[in-house]
Amino acid sequence: MTALPLSRLPLDPQPAAAGPLRVALAGCGVVGGGVLPRLLDRPDVTLVSVLVRSPGKDRSPEPPPGLVVTDPAALLAREPDVVVDTLTDASVSLALIRAALSRGIHVVSASKQAVAGDVEGLSALAMATGATLRYSAAVGGGVPMLETVRLARALGPIRLIEAVLNGTVNFLLNRLGAGHPFDAALAEAQAAGFAEADPSADLTGRDAAAKLFLLSRAAFGPGARLPDRVQPLSAAFQPGPAPVRQLAVADCAGGQITLAPVAGDPLFAELADAGNAIRITLADGRTLSRSGLGAGRAPTAESVWADLTDLLTSRVGAGADGAEL
Known part of the structure:
Protein backbone atom coordinates (compact mmCIF):
# COMPACT_ATOMS: atom_id res chain seq x y z
CA MET A 1 0.00 0.00 0.00
CA GLY A 142 -12.45 -2.52 25.27
CA VAL A 143 -12.04 -0.08 28.19
CA PRO A 144 -13.73 3.31 27.57
CA MET A 145 -10.76 5.34 28.77
CA LEU A 146 -11.28 8.54 26.78
CA GLU A 147 -14.94 8.52 27.74
CA THR A 148 -13.95 8.12 31.41
CA VAL A 149 -11.57 11.07 31.17
CA ARG A 150 -14.28 13.24 29.65
CA LEU A 151 -16.72 12.19 32.36
CA ALA A 152 -14.13 13.10 35.00
CA ARG A 153 -13.54 16.51 33.42
CA ALA A 154 -17.26 17.19 33.62
CA LEU A 155 -17.04 16.62 37.38
CA GLY A 156 -14.09 18.95 37.94
CA PRO A 157 -10.39 19.58 37.21
CA ILE A 158 -8.25 16.45 36.90
CA ARG A 159 -5.10 16.21 39.01
CA LEU A 160 -3.66 12.82 38.04
CA ILE A 161 -4.03 9.95 35.56
CA GLU A 162 -2.69 6.48 36.42
CA ALA A 163 -3.20 3.66 33.94
CA VAL A 164 -2.12 0.35 32.49
CA LEU A 165 -2.51 0.98 28.78
CA ASN A 166 -0.95 -1.94 26.92
CA GLY A 167 -2.63 -5.33 27.11
CA THR A 168 0.24 -7.12 25.40
CA VAL A 169 2.80 -5.93 27.94
CA ASN A 170 0.44 -6.71 30.81
CA PHE A 171 0.07 -10.26 29.47
CA LEU A 172 3.85 -10.61 29.21
CA LEU A 173 4.48 -9.28 32.71
CA ASN A 174 1.96 -11.72 34.15
CA ARG A 175 3.64 -14.61 32.34
CA LEU A 176 7.13 -13.47 33.32
CA GLY A 177 6.02 -13.14 36.93
CA ALA A 178 4.81 -16.74 36.78
CA GLY A 179 8.26 -17.87 35.64
CA HIS A 180 7.67 -18.24 31.89
CA PRO A 181 10.61 -17.49 29.55
CA PHE A 182 10.31 -14.19 27.67
CA ASP A 183 10.27 -15.72 24.16
CA ALA A 184 7.64 -18.29 25.14
CA ALA A 185 5.44 -15.61 26.73
CA LEU A 186 5.70 -13.43 23.62
CA ALA A 187 4.83 -16.33 21.32
CA GLU A 188 1.80 -17.08 23.49
CA ALA A 189 0.68 -13.44 23.31
CA GLN A 190 0.98 -13.51 19.52
CA ALA A 191 -0.91 -16.79 19.25
CA ALA A 192 -3.70 -15.37 21.41
CA GLY A 193 -4.03 -12.31 19.16
CA PHE A 194 -2.79 -9.88 21.82
CA ALA A 195 0.53 -9.09 20.12
CA GLU A 196 1.27 -8.23 16.50
CA ALA A 197 3.85 -10.13 14.48
CA ASP A 198 6.10 -7.12 15.11
CA PRO A 199 5.62 -6.30 18.81
CA SER A 200 8.20 -3.49 18.92
CA ALA A 201 5.64 -0.72 19.53
CA ASP A 202 4.43 -2.59 22.61
CA LEU A 203 7.85 -3.55 23.97
CA THR A 204 9.49 -0.14 23.47
CA GLY A 205 6.54 1.62 25.11
CA ARG A 206 5.61 3.62 21.99
CA ASP A 207 2.09 2.22 22.07
CA ALA A 208 1.50 3.19 25.70
CA ALA A 209 3.17 6.58 25.17
CA ALA A 210 0.79 7.48 22.33
CA LYS A 211 -2.20 6.41 24.41
CA LEU A 212 -1.06 8.39 27.46
CA PHE A 213 -0.59 11.46 25.27
CA LEU A 214 -4.16 11.20 23.95
CA LEU A 215 -5.51 10.74 27.48
CA SER A 216 -3.45 13.70 28.74
CA ARG A 217 -4.75 15.87 25.93
CA ALA A 218 -8.32 14.94 26.84
CA ALA A 219 -7.62 15.61 30.53
CA PHE A 220 -5.38 18.68 30.47
CA GLY A 221 -5.97 20.28 27.07
CA PRO A 222 -4.05 20.79 23.80
CA GLY A 223 -0.82 21.70 25.65
CA ALA A 224 -0.27 18.04 26.62
CA ARG A 225 2.85 16.34 25.31
CA LEU A 226 4.31 12.87 24.96
CA PRO A 227 5.68 11.27 28.16
CA ASP A 228 9.11 12.50 29.28
CA ARG A 229 10.26 9.00 30.22
CA VAL A 230 9.33 5.66 28.65
CA GLN A 231 10.88 2.47 30.03
CA PRO A 232 10.99 -0.47 27.56
CA LEU A 233 10.39 -4.14 28.30
CA SER A 234 13.00 -6.62 27.06
CA ALA A 235 14.09 -10.21 27.63
CA ALA A 236 16.62 -8.89 30.16
CA PHE A 237 13.86 -7.77 32.54
CA GLN A 238 13.75 -9.84 35.72
CA PRO A 239 10.52 -9.46 37.71
CA GLY A 240 10.64 -9.72 41.49
CA PRO A 241 8.11 -11.40 43.78
CA ALA A 242 5.68 -8.46 43.65
CA PRO A 243 3.44 -7.88 40.61
CA VAL A 244 4.85 -5.35 38.14
CA ARG A 245 2.92 -3.28 35.64
CA GLN A 246 3.79 -0.97 32.77
CA LEU A 247 2.36 2.01 34.66
CA ALA A 248 1.51 5.21 32.80
CA VAL A 249 1.22 8.29 35.01
CA ALA A 250 0.49 11.88 33.95
CA ASP A 251 -0.49 15.23 35.40
CA CYS A 252 -0.66 18.70 33.89
CA ALA A 253 3.15 18.99 34.01
CA GLY A 254 3.94 15.82 32.02
CA GLY A 255 3.99 12.05 32.18
CA GLN A 256 6.06 8.90 32.32
CA ILE A 257 5.76 5.16 31.66
CA THR A 258 7.71 2.80 33.90
CA LEU A 259 7.77 -0.85 34.93
CA ALA A 260 6.59 -0.34 38.48
CA PRO A 261 5.69 -2.67 41.39
CA VAL A 262 2.00 -2.36 42.27
CA ALA A 263 1.53 -4.90 45.07
CA GLY A 264 -0.45 -2.50 47.27
CA ASP A 265 -2.82 -1.38 44.52
CA PRO A 266 -5.57 -3.91 43.74
CA LEU A 267 -6.80 -2.04 40.66
CA PHE A 268 -3.51 -2.70 38.89
CA ALA A 269 -2.04 -5.67 40.78
CA GLU A 270 -4.97 -7.95 39.99
CA LEU A 271 -5.14 -7.24 36.24
CA ALA A 272 -5.19 -10.59 34.49
CA ASP A 273 -3.88 -11.44 31.02
CA ALA A 274 -4.34 -8.53 28.60
CA GLY A 275 -6.13 -6.31 31.09
CA ASN A 276 -6.09 -2.52 31.06
CA ALA A 277 -7.18 -0.15 33.81
CA ILE A 278 -7.34 3.56 34.52
CA ARG A 279 -7.74 5.64 37.67
CA ILE A 280 -8.41 9.36 37.45
CA THR A 281 -7.95 11.53 40.53
CA LEU A 282 -9.77 14.86 40.56
CA ALA A 283 -8.40 17.99 42.21
CA ASP A 284 -10.84 17.51 45.09
CA GLY A 285 -9.59 13.96 45.74
CA ARG A 286 -12.45 12.01 44.17
CA THR A 287 -11.46 9.13 41.89
CA LEU A 288 -12.95 7.33 38.90
CA SER A 289 -11.64 3.98 37.70
CA ARG A 290 -12.37 1.48 34.94
CA SER A 291 -10.82 -1.83 33.92
CA GLY A 292 -11.26 -4.52 31.29
CA LEU A 293 -9.59 -6.21 28.33
CA GLY A 294 -7.16 -3.92 26.55
CA ALA A 295 -5.97 -6.04 23.61
CA GLY A 296 -7.22 -8.62 21.18
CA ARG A 297 -9.72 -8.71 18.36
CA ALA A 298 -13.00 -8.69 20.26
Whole structure:
Protein backbone atom coordinates (compact mmCIF):
# COMPACT_ATOMS: atom_id res chain seq x y z
CA MET A 1 0.00 0.00 0.00
CA THR A 2 1.15 3.54 -0.67
CA ALA A 3 -0.21 6.86 0.47
CA LEU A 4 1.18 8.81 -2.49
CA PRO A 5 -1.97 8.91 -4.70
CA LEU A 6 -3.99 10.43 -1.86
CA SER A 7 -2.39 13.82 -2.44
CA ARG A 8 -4.08 13.95 -5.86
CA LEU A 9 -7.60 13.44 -4.55
CA PRO A 10 -10.04 16.38 -4.71
CA LEU A 11 -10.52 18.19 -1.42
CA ASP A 12 -14.20 19.05 -1.85
CA PRO A 13 -16.37 17.72 0.99
CA GLN A 14 -18.61 14.84 0.00
CA PRO A 15 -22.35 15.22 0.68
CA ALA A 16 -23.99 12.82 3.10
CA ALA A 17 -25.88 10.12 1.22
CA ALA A 18 -29.40 8.91 1.96
CA GLY A 19 -30.03 5.27 2.82
CA PRO A 20 -27.57 2.90 4.48
CA LEU A 21 -24.30 4.27 5.83
CA ARG A 22 -21.55 3.69 3.28
CA VAL A 23 -18.48 2.38 5.13
CA ALA A 24 -14.96 1.68 3.87
CA LEU A 25 -12.82 -0.60 6.04
CA ALA A 26 -9.06 0.06 5.99
CA GLY A 27 -7.28 -3.04 7.23
CA CYS A 28 -8.57 -6.57 7.71
CA GLY A 29 -6.20 -7.99 10.31
CA VAL A 30 -6.78 -8.57 14.01
CA VAL A 31 -9.06 -5.57 14.56
CA GLY A 32 -10.47 -5.10 11.07
CA GLY A 33 -11.36 -8.78 10.89
CA GLY A 34 -13.36 -8.35 14.07
CA VAL A 35 -15.31 -5.41 12.65
CA LEU A 36 -15.94 -6.96 9.21
CA PRO A 37 -18.76 -9.42 10.10
CA ARG A 38 -20.90 -6.71 11.66
CA LEU A 39 -20.42 -4.43 8.67
CA LEU A 40 -21.65 -7.21 6.40
CA ASP A 41 -24.61 -8.13 8.62
CA ARG A 42 -26.10 -4.72 9.37
CA PRO A 43 -28.97 -3.64 7.07
CA ASP A 44 -28.24 0.03 7.84
CA VAL A 45 -24.63 -0.30 6.63
CA THR A 46 -23.27 -0.85 3.14
CA LEU A 47 -19.64 -1.97 3.04
CA VAL A 48 -18.20 -0.38 -0.09
CA SER A 49 -14.51 -1.31 0.10
CA VAL A 50 -11.87 -3.15 2.13
CA LEU A 51 -8.23 -2.04 1.98
CA VAL A 52 -5.61 -4.77 2.41
CA ARG A 53 -1.87 -4.98 1.83
CA SER A 54 -1.78 -8.50 0.37
CA PRO A 55 -5.02 -9.58 -1.36
CA GLY A 56 -3.96 -13.23 -1.65
CA LYS A 57 -3.33 -13.67 2.06
CA ASP A 58 -5.54 -16.11 3.99
CA ARG A 59 -7.84 -14.23 6.37
CA SER A 60 -10.55 -15.20 8.78
CA PRO A 61 -13.07 -13.89 8.03
CA GLU A 62 -12.49 -13.29 4.30
CA PRO A 63 -13.72 -9.98 2.85
CA PRO A 64 -15.88 -10.23 -0.29
CA PRO A 65 -13.43 -10.31 -3.25
CA GLY A 66 -15.24 -7.59 -5.17
CA LEU A 67 -14.68 -5.11 -2.33
CA VAL A 68 -10.93 -5.66 -1.87
CA VAL A 69 -8.52 -2.90 -2.92
CA THR A 70 -4.81 -2.40 -2.25
CA ASP A 71 -4.62 1.35 -2.87
CA PRO A 72 -5.93 3.90 -0.33
CA ALA A 73 -7.00 6.18 -3.18
CA ALA A 74 -9.16 3.37 -4.59
CA LEU A 75 -10.76 2.99 -1.14
CA LEU A 76 -11.81 6.64 -1.11
CA ALA A 77 -12.89 6.49 -4.76
CA ARG A 78 -15.80 4.28 -3.61
CA GLU A 79 -17.20 7.45 -1.94
CA PRO A 80 -17.78 6.19 1.61
CA ASP A 81 -19.54 8.22 4.27
CA VAL A 82 -17.17 6.80 6.89
CA VAL A 83 -13.68 5.30 6.83
CA VAL A 84 -12.99 2.77 9.58
CA ASP A 85 -9.22 2.74 10.02
CA THR A 86 -7.68 -0.38 11.57
CA LEU A 87 -4.34 -0.22 9.73
CA THR A 88 -1.12 -1.14 11.54
CA ASP A 89 1.12 1.08 9.38
CA ALA A 90 0.90 4.47 11.11
CA SER A 91 2.19 6.48 8.14
CA VAL A 92 -0.36 5.02 5.72
CA SER A 93 -3.06 5.38 8.36
CA LEU A 94 -2.26 9.05 8.99
CA ALA A 95 -2.25 9.86 5.26
CA LEU A 96 -5.59 8.10 4.82
CA ILE A 97 -7.18 9.89 7.78
CA ARG A 98 -6.03 13.25 6.43
CA ALA A 99 -7.31 12.49 2.95
CA ALA A 100 -10.69 11.30 4.24
CA LEU A 101 -11.22 14.24 6.58
CA SER A 102 -10.18 16.70 3.88
CA ARG A 103 -13.08 15.43 1.76
CA GLY A 104 -15.56 15.65 4.62
CA ILE A 105 -15.55 11.88 5.16
CA HIS A 106 -15.99 10.84 8.77
CA VAL A 107 -13.25 8.69 10.34
CA VAL A 108 -13.27 6.07 13.08
CA SER A 109 -9.66 5.11 13.84
CA ALA A 110 -8.02 2.48 16.03
CA SER A 111 -4.52 3.73 15.16
CA LYS A 112 -3.12 5.46 18.22
CA GLN A 113 0.25 6.14 16.54
CA ALA A 114 -1.41 7.88 13.59
CA VAL A 115 -3.83 9.96 15.64
CA ALA A 116 -1.23 10.91 18.26
CA GLY A 117 1.19 11.83 15.48
CA ASP A 118 -0.92 14.84 14.46
CA VAL A 119 -4.01 15.03 16.63
CA GLU A 120 -4.13 18.83 16.55
CA GLY A 121 -3.84 18.96 12.77
CA LEU A 122 -6.43 16.22 12.30
CA SER A 123 -8.83 17.91 14.70
CA ALA A 124 -8.45 21.22 12.85
CA LEU A 125 -9.03 19.49 9.52
CA ALA A 126 -12.17 17.79 10.80
CA MET A 127 -13.44 21.12 12.11
CA ALA A 128 -12.75 22.83 8.78
CA THR A 129 -14.62 20.26 6.69
CA GLY A 130 -17.42 19.35 9.10
CA ALA A 131 -16.22 15.78 9.40
CA THR A 132 -16.19 13.75 12.61
CA LEU A 133 -13.02 12.14 13.97
CA ARG A 134 -13.47 9.39 16.56
CA TYR A 135 -10.68 7.32 18.07
CA SER A 136 -11.96 5.65 21.24
CA ALA A 137 -10.50 2.33 20.04
CA ALA A 138 -7.03 3.86 19.86
CA VAL A 139 -6.89 4.00 23.67
CA GLY A 140 -7.76 1.12 25.97
CA GLY A 141 -9.18 -1.51 23.64
CA GLY A 142 -12.45 -2.52 25.27
CA VAL A 143 -12.04 -0.08 28.19
CA PRO A 144 -13.73 3.31 27.57
CA MET A 145 -10.76 5.34 28.77
CA LEU A 146 -11.28 8.54 26.78
CA GLU A 147 -14.94 8.52 27.74
CA THR A 148 -13.95 8.12 31.41
CA VAL A 149 -11.57 11.07 31.17
CA ARG A 150 -14.28 13.24 29.65
CA LEU A 151 -16.72 12.19 32.36
CA ALA A 152 -14.13 13.10 35.00
CA ARG A 153 -13.54 16.51 33.42
CA ALA A 154 -17.26 17.19 33.62
CA LEU A 155 -17.04 16.62 37.38
CA GLY A 156 -14.09 18.95 37.94
CA PRO A 157 -10.39 19.58 37.21
CA ILE A 158 -8.25 16.45 36.90
CA ARG A 159 -5.10 16.21 39.01
CA LEU A 160 -3.66 12.82 38.04
CA ILE A 161 -4.03 9.95 35.56
CA GLU A 162 -2.69 6.48 36.42
CA ALA A 163 -3.20 3.66 33.94
CA VAL A 164 -2.12 0.35 32.49
CA LEU A 165 -2.51 0.98 28.78
CA ASN A 166 -0.95 -1.94 26.92
CA GLY A 167 -2.63 -5.33 27.11
CA THR A 168 0.24 -7.12 25.40
CA VAL A 169 2.80 -5.93 27.94
CA ASN A 170 0.44 -6.71 30.81
CA PHE A 171 0.07 -10.26 29.47
CA LEU A 172 3.85 -10.61 29.21
CA LEU A 173 4.48 -9.28 32.71
CA ASN A 174 1.96 -11.72 34.15
CA ARG A 175 3.64 -14.61 32.34
CA LEU A 176 7.13 -13.47 33.32
CA GLY A 177 6.02 -13.14 36.93
CA ALA A 178 4.81 -16.74 36.78
CA GLY A 179 8.26 -17.87 35.64
CA HIS A 180 7.67 -18.24 31.89
CA PRO A 181 10.61 -17.49 29.55
CA PHE A 182 10.31 -14.19 27.67
CA ASP A 183 10.27 -15.72 24.16
CA ALA A 184 7.64 -18.29 25.14
CA ALA A 185 5.44 -15.61 26.73
CA LEU A 186 5.70 -13.43 23.62
CA ALA A 187 4.83 -16.33 21.32
CA GLU A 188 1.80 -17.08 23.49
CA ALA A 189 0.68 -13.44 23.31
CA GLN A 190 0.98 -13.51 19.52
CA ALA A 191 -0.91 -16.79 19.25
CA ALA A 192 -3.70 -15.37 21.41
CA GLY A 193 -4.03 -12.31 19.16
CA PHE A 194 -2.79 -9.88 21.82
CA ALA A 195 0.53 -9.09 20.12
CA GLU A 196 1.27 -8.23 16.50
CA ALA A 197 3.85 -10.13 14.48
CA ASP A 198 6.10 -7.12 15.11
CA PRO A 199 5.62 -6.30 18.81
CA SER A 200 8.20 -3.49 18.92
CA ALA A 201 5.64 -0.72 19.53
CA ASP A 202 4.43 -2.59 22.61
CA LEU A 203 7.85 -3.55 23.97
CA THR A 204 9.49 -0.14 23.47
CA GLY A 205 6.54 1.62 25.11
CA ARG A 206 5.61 3.62 21.99
CA ASP A 207 2.09 2.22 22.07
CA ALA A 208 1.50 3.19 25.70
CA ALA A 209 3.17 6.58 25.17
CA ALA A 210 0.79 7.48 22.33
CA LYS A 211 -2.20 6.41 24.41
CA LEU A 212 -1.06 8.39 27.46
CA PHE A 213 -0.59 11.46 25.27
CA LEU A 214 -4.16 11.20 23.95
CA LEU A 215 -5.51 10.74 27.48
CA SER A 216 -3.45 13.70 28.74
CA ARG A 217 -4.75 15.87 25.93
CA ALA A 218 -8.32 14.94 26.84
CA ALA A 219 -7.62 15.61 30.53
CA PHE A 220 -5.38 18.68 30.47
CA GLY A 221 -5.97 20.28 27.07
CA PRO A 222 -4.05 20.79 23.80
CA GLY A 223 -0.82 21.70 25.65
CA ALA A 224 -0.27 18.04 26.62
CA ARG A 225 2.85 16.34 25.31
CA LEU A 226 4.31 12.87 24.96
CA PRO A 227 5.68 11.27 28.16
CA ASP A 228 9.11 12.50 29.28
CA ARG A 229 10.26 9.00 30.22
CA VAL A 230 9.33 5.66 28.65
CA GLN A 231 10.88 2.47 30.03
CA PRO A 232 10.99 -0.47 27.56
CA LEU A 233 10.39 -4.14 28.30
CA SER A 234 13.00 -6.62 27.06
CA ALA A 235 14.09 -10.21 27.63
CA ALA A 236 16.62 -8.89 30.16
CA PHE A 237 13.86 -7.77 32.54
CA GLN A 238 13.75 -9.84 35.72
CA PRO A 239 10.52 -9.46 37.71
CA GLY A 240 10.64 -9.72 41.49
CA PRO A 241 8.11 -11.40 43.78
CA ALA A 242 5.68 -8.46 43.65
CA PRO A 243 3.44 -7.88 40.61
CA VAL A 244 4.85 -5.35 38.14
CA ARG A 245 2.92 -3.28 35.64
CA GLN A 246 3.79 -0.97 32.77
CA LEU A 247 2.36 2.01 34.66
CA ALA A 248 1.51 5.21 32.80
CA VAL A 249 1.22 8.29 35.01
CA ALA A 250 0.49 11.88 33.95
CA ASP A 251 -0.49 15.23 35.40
CA CYS A 252 -0.66 18.70 33.89
CA ALA A 253 3.15 18.99 34.01
CA GLY A 254 3.94 15.82 32.02
CA GLY A 255 3.99 12.05 32.18
CA GLN A 256 6.06 8.90 32.32
CA ILE A 257 5.76 5.16 31.66
CA THR A 258 7.71 2.80 33.90
CA LEU A 259 7.77 -0.85 34.93
CA ALA A 260 6.59 -0.34 38.48
CA PRO A 261 5.69 -2.67 41.39
CA VAL A 262 2.00 -2.36 42.27
CA ALA A 263 1.53 -4.90 45.07
CA GLY A 264 -0.45 -2.50 47.27
CA ASP A 265 -2.82 -1.38 44.52
CA PRO A 266 -5.57 -3.91 43.74
CA LEU A 267 -6.80 -2.04 40.66
CA PHE A 268 -3.51 -2.70 38.89
CA ALA A 269 -2.04 -5.67 40.78
CA GLU A 270 -4.97 -7.95 39.99
CA LEU A 271 -5.14 -7.24 36.24
CA ALA A 272 -5.19 -10.59 34.49
CA ASP A 273 -3.88 -11.44 31.02
CA ALA A 274 -4.34 -8.53 28.60
CA GLY A 275 -6.13 -6.31 31.09
CA ASN A 276 -6.09 -2.52 31.06
CA ALA A 277 -7.18 -0.15 33.81
CA ILE A 278 -7.34 3.56 34.52
CA ARG A 279 -7.74 5.64 37.67
CA ILE A 280 -8.41 9.36 37.45
CA THR A 281 -7.95 11.53 40.53
CA LEU A 282 -9.77 14.86 40.56
CA ALA A 283 -8.40 17.99 42.21
CA ASP A 284 -10.84 17.51 45.09
CA GLY A 285 -9.59 13.96 45.74
CA ARG A 286 -12.45 12.01 44.17
CA THR A 287 -11.46 9.13 41.89
CA LEU A 288 -12.95 7.33 38.90
CA SER A 289 -11.64 3.98 37.70
CA ARG A 290 -12.37 1.48 34.94
CA SER A 291 -10.82 -1.83 33.92
CA GLY A 292 -11.26 -4.52 31.29
CA LEU A 293 -9.59 -6.21 28.33
CA GLY A 294 -7.16 -3.92 26.55
CA ALA A 295 -5.97 -6.04 23.61
CA GLY A 296 -7.22 -8.62 21.18
CA ARG A 297 -9.72 -8.71 18.36
CA ALA A 298 -13.00 -8.69 20.26
CA PRO A 299 -12.52 -5.81 22.74
CA THR A 300 -10.87 -3.45 20.24
CA ALA A 301 -13.40 -4.24 17.51
CA GLU A 302 -16.16 -3.57 20.05
CA SER A 303 -14.72 -0.13 20.74
CA VAL A 304 -14.51 0.62 17.01
CA TRP A 305 -18.11 -0.44 16.65
CA ALA A 306 -19.20 1.80 19.52
CA ASP A 307 -17.80 4.83 17.68
CA LEU A 308 -19.43 3.72 14.43
CA THR A 309 -22.73 3.20 16.22
CA ASP A 310 -22.62 6.82 17.39
CA LEU A 311 -22.34 7.89 13.76
CA LEU A 312 -25.19 5.59 12.79
CA THR A 313 -27.33 7.07 15.54
CA SER A 314 -26.62 10.62 14.37
CA ARG A 315 -27.03 9.52 10.73
CA VAL A 316 -23.79 11.15 9.58
CA GLY A 317 -23.84 14.85 9.13
CA ALA A 318 -25.81 15.60 12.29
CA GLY A 319 -22.49 16.28 14.01
CA ALA A 320 -21.06 18.36 11.19
CA ASP A 321 -19.20 20.62 13.58
CA GLY A 322 -15.98 18.62 13.59
CA ALA A 323 -16.91 16.52 16.60
CA GLU A 324 -14.00 14.65 18.10
CA LEU A 325 -13.61 11.82 20.58
